[in-house]
Amino acid sequence: MDMFFAYLCIATATPLFLWLENRKIALASIPPIMIMWIFFGLYMTSSLSPAGHTFMIAFFAINVILAHIAAFLIYGLPFIRKRFSSR
Template identity: 75%
Template sequence: MDMFFAYLMLASATPLFLWLENKKVALSSIPPIILMWIFFGFYMTSSLSPTGHTLMIALFAINVIVAHVAIFILYGLPLIKKYRRH
């Protein structure tokens, strides 16, 4: 759970870093972050069912995927386009 909380803190700052470069990606990462905070609150109050745990892990996975796609869009594609021009 410590790793989940550490990632939650990092993920919460991600839209701030992405805002200047790609607003659509930044805005698309906000709903999963909000849902992860909600599920984390349920987890901390011990009112999370096994289905809730599954959803929390699924949201974590979705957020990790969105973050990796954002990194590829922002940094990988420009690099690929740069090397294809030469």
């Protein structure tokens, strides 16, 4: 759970960092962040069913994967294009 909370804190600040590079991705990341905060609140109040725990973990994993894809599209792909186009 510590890892989930640490990621939640980092993910909450992510739209601020992405705002200048890509506003669409920054805005699209806000609803999943809100859902993760809701799940965290439900987890802390012990009102989450076993199916809810499974969904929370699955949603966390999907969000991490999507965050890495977004980071690659915003930062990695332009770097690769720039590097190979200069040859």
